Amino acid sequence: MRVKLIVILLVASSLIATKPSSANSVDFQKTIESFNFIGLSNVQRDGWDGTGQTIVVIDDGNRIEHPYLAGIFIDGYCTSRIVCGTDYLKPSIKSGGAHKGNGFHGSMVSGIIAGQLNSYAPGGIAPKAKIISIDNTDGGSEGLIAAMEWILTIRKKHNVVAVSGSIGAPNTSGLRGSEGDCSLDPILSVKIKELVKAGIVMIFAAGNGGSFSKLDFPACLPEVISVGALTSKGSIADYSNVSKSITILAPADILSSNGENGYFIGGGTSSATPIVAGAVALLKQAKPDATPQEIKLALQSTSNRTSDVLWANLPILNLPTAIEAIRTGKFEVLPITPIGNITPTPVPTITVTPTPVPTVTVTASPQPIPAKTILLKQITCLKGKLIKKVTAASPSCPPGYNKK
Numbered sequence: 001m002r003v004k005l006i007v008i009l010l011v012a013s014s015l016i017a018t019k020p021s022s023a024n025s026v027d028f029q030k031t032i033e034s035f036n037f038i039g040l041s042n043v044q045r046d047g048w049d050g051t052g053q054t055i056v057v058i059d060d061g062n063r064i065e066h067p068y069l070a071g072i073f074i075d076g077y078c079t080s081r082i083v084c085g086t087d088y089l090k091p092s093i094k095s096g097g098a099h100k101g102n103g104f105h106g107s108m109v110s111g112i113i114a115g116q117l118n119s120y121a122p123g124g125i126a127p128k129a130k131i132i133s134i135d136n137t138d139g140g141s142e143g144l145i146a147a148m149e150w151i152l153t154i155r156k157k158h159n160v161v162a163v164s165g166s167i168g169a170p171n172t173s174g175l176r177g178s179e180g181d182c183s184l185d186p187i188l189s190v191k192i193k194e195l196v197k198a199g200i201v202m203i204f205a206a207g208n209g210g211s212f213s214k215l216d217f218p219a220c221l222p223e224v225i226s227v228g229a230l231t232s233k234g235s236i237a238d239y240s241n242v243s244k245s246i247t248i249l250a251p252a253d254i255l256s257s258n259g260e261n262g263y264f265i266g267g268g269t270s271s272a273t274p275i276v277a278g279a280v281a282l283l284k285q286a287k288p289d290a291t292p293q294e295i296k297l298a299l300q301s302t303s304n305r306t307s308d309v310l311w312a313n314l315p316i317l318n319l320p321t322a323i324e325a326i327r328t329g330k331f332e333v334l335p336i337t338p339i340g341n342i343t344p345t346p347v348p349t350i351t352v353t354p355t356p357v358p359t360v361t362v363t364a365s366p367q368p369i370p371a372k373t374i375l376l377k378q379i380t381c382l383k384g385k386l387i388k389k390v391t392a393a394s395p396s397c398p399p400g401y402n403k404k
Contacts, residue, residue: 027255027263027264027265028120028121028122028255030232030253030255030265031121031122031253031254031255031265032122033232034232034251034253034254035122035125035251037234037251038250038251038275038279038316038317038318038319039318039319039320039321040125040319042319042320043282043319043320043323046323048282048285048286048319048323049126049127049128049129049282049285050114050125050126050127050128050129050278050281050282050285051128051129051285052128052159052285052288053126053129053130053159053161053162053281053284053285054074054129054130054131054132054158054159054160054161055113055114055126055129055130055131055132055160055161055162055163055164055277055278055280055281056131056132056134056147056151056160056162056163056164057106057109057110057113057131057132057133057134057163057164057274057277058134058136058144058147058163058164058165058167059103059105059106059109059133059134059135059136059165059166059167060098060100060101060103060104060105060106060135060136060137061078061096061097061098061099061100061101061103061106061133061135061137062076062096062097062098062103062106062107062110062131062133062135063097063098063102063103063104063107063257063258063259063260063261064076064093064094064096064097064103064133065261066107066111066257066259066261067116067118067261068111068115068116068118068120068121068256068257068263069107069110069111069114069115069116069131069257070116071116072110072114072115072116072129072130072131073093073096073110073130073131073132073133074093074130074131074132074158075091075092075093075096075132075154075158076091076092076093076094076095076096076097076132076133076134076135077089077090077091077095077096077132077133077134077135077147077150078090078095078096078099078134078135078136079134079135079136079139079142079143079144079146079147079150080099080135080136080137080138080139080143081139081142081143082100082137082138082139083099083100083135083137083138083139084099084135085099087099089146089150091150091154093133095135096132096133096134096135097133097135098135098137098259099135099137100137100138101137101259102259102260103135103259104258104259104260105166105259105270106133106135107256107257107258107259108256108257108258108264108266108270108271108274109164109166109256109270109271109273109274110131110133110257110274111124111256111257112124112125112254112256112266112271112274112275112278113125113126113129113131113164113274113277113278113281114126114127114128114129114130114131114278114281115127115256115257120263121255121256121257121263122255124256124274124278125274125275125277125278125279125281125282126278126279126281126282126285129278129281130158132151132154132158132160134147134150136167141185141187141188144167144188144191145187145188145191148163148191148192148194148195149191151163151195151200152194152195152198155198155199155200160200161200161201161280161281161284162200162201162202162203162277162280162281162284163195163200163201163202163203164203164273164274164277165202165203165204165205165218165273166204166205166269166270166271166273166274167204167205168204168205168206168207168216168217168218168219169184169216169217170207170209170214170216170217171184171207171214171215171216171217171220182215182217182218182220182221184217185217185218188218189218189221192218192221192223192224193221193223196223196224196292199291199292200292201225201280201284201292201295201296202218202223202224202225202292203224203225203227203273203276203277203280204216204218204219204221204224204225204226204227204273205219205226205227205268205269205270205272205273206219206226206227206228206229206240206241206242206243206246206269207219207240207241207269208229208239208240208241208268208269208270209239209241210238210239210240210241211241211242211243212242212243212308212309212310212311213243213244213310214241214243215241215242215243215245215246216241219241220243220245222245223292224247225247225248225276225280225292225295225296225299226245226246226247226248227246227247227248227249227250227269227272227273227275227276228240228241228242228246228248228249228250228269228272228314229249229250229251229252229267229268229269229271229272230249230250230251230252230272230316231251231252231253232251232253234251234306234316235306236249236306236308236314237252237267237268239268240252240269240272241269242308242310242311242314243311244310244311244336244338245336246314246336247296247299247300247315248276248299248300248315248316248317249272249306249314249315249316249317250272250273250275250276250279250316250317251271251272251275251317252266252267252268252269252270252271252272252275253265253266253267253271254266254271254275256271275317276299276317279299279317279319279322280295280299282319282323283295283298283299283322283323283326286323286326286327287326287327290326294326294329294331295326297325297331297333298322298323298325298326298331299315299317299322300315300331300333301321301322301324301325301330301331301332301333302315302316302317302318302321302322303318303321304316304317304318305334307339309339310338310339311336311337311338311339312336312337312338312339313334313335313336313337314336315334315336
């Protein structure tokens with residue numbers, strides 16, 4: 001029997017649930033500043049709002065009835081044998097709801113992508129996009145593979161353009177400065193590549209391990225878009241994994257919906273990932289036949305760049321330049337380089353001629369092979385109203401926190 005890969009949610013380092021506030025609140029204004037930093041108001045003013053695009057969110061389900069998420073769900077699925085009950089593998093909006101807990105994390109992600117502007121929160125990156133919620137709580141790799149097989153069957157019906165996954169497992173192979181082999185689950189890797197081949201953009205969180213050389217699995221796969229996190233000041237968050245192969249950095253301190261009809265400032269690469277998922281909806285609206293590779297090149301065609309202790313020219317999301325690049329087909333991408341060579345020769349402008357997306361036939365999965373096992377535990381630590389999730393082989397609460 002194949003051993004499950006344990007897939008963990010990349011939650012914010014400190015999550016503070018808040019009561020509904022006003023548009024003048026500090027959290028609201030901080031989010032607006034983050035949105036302005038990536039040029040959101042400019043592109044939305046030009047009419048790019050995600051109309052006609054559908055994003056699949058694989059997470060812990062959603063608070064379907066949350067007012068911030070009103071009207072955005074068009075279908076759902078539940079892929080965990082452990083928690084789904086009678087909803088297991090039965091498509092419906094209800095199936096995409098939370099089956100264990102209240103969908104706190106998934107509701108945050110969906111709100112960042114397509115939340116509806118109100119007096120409490122500023123709305124999502126692509127407020128006219130639609131969401132398909134998949135609850136894979138405790139479903140592991142088996143559930144993720146089932147989710148992706150189902151997505152292949154409904155992608156044309158719902159015009160699924162991307163999958164947003166604020167999920168992952170540490171990529172522990174390789175030495176410092178090495179990416180590792182990114183082979184924690186070969187079968188899941190093959191399934192992800194199938195979706196990319198079918199024209200679906202796969203977006204995954206880089207991880208919150210603070211690594212300078214490795215991204216979590218499956219963000220480390222070259223076919224996907226990997227997302228690192230920025231602080232509200234635009235610098236790389238100290239917890240964010242970064243490597244020479246990271247696709248893009250995006251803001252992470254974003255006000256969004258929680259699982260109890262309230263709002264809170266999220267964080268971590270979990271929050272940065274749906275920022276980019278929303279951006280993909282805008283890019284596909286601007287060029288419906290754009291391939292996943294063109295989308296990646298457009299995201300990386302940015303003059304906004306930063307450096308960390310090892311790497312220079314790390315790209316930061318800039319929506320106006322990304323949309324211009326995808327519409328013109330002119331992609332200006334600089335390579336990420338080791339510190340010490342911070343002024344590389346610019347790469348020539350790349351013009352990509354799109355090719356027809358091949359028809360994908362969904363077939364039965366091959367005979368499973370054993371995958372490497374990651375044995376992780378997650379505990380909840382409390383310090384007043386602060387909540388910190390700690391995930392490790394032998395997790396312990398940081399100083400000042402008490403285990404819940």
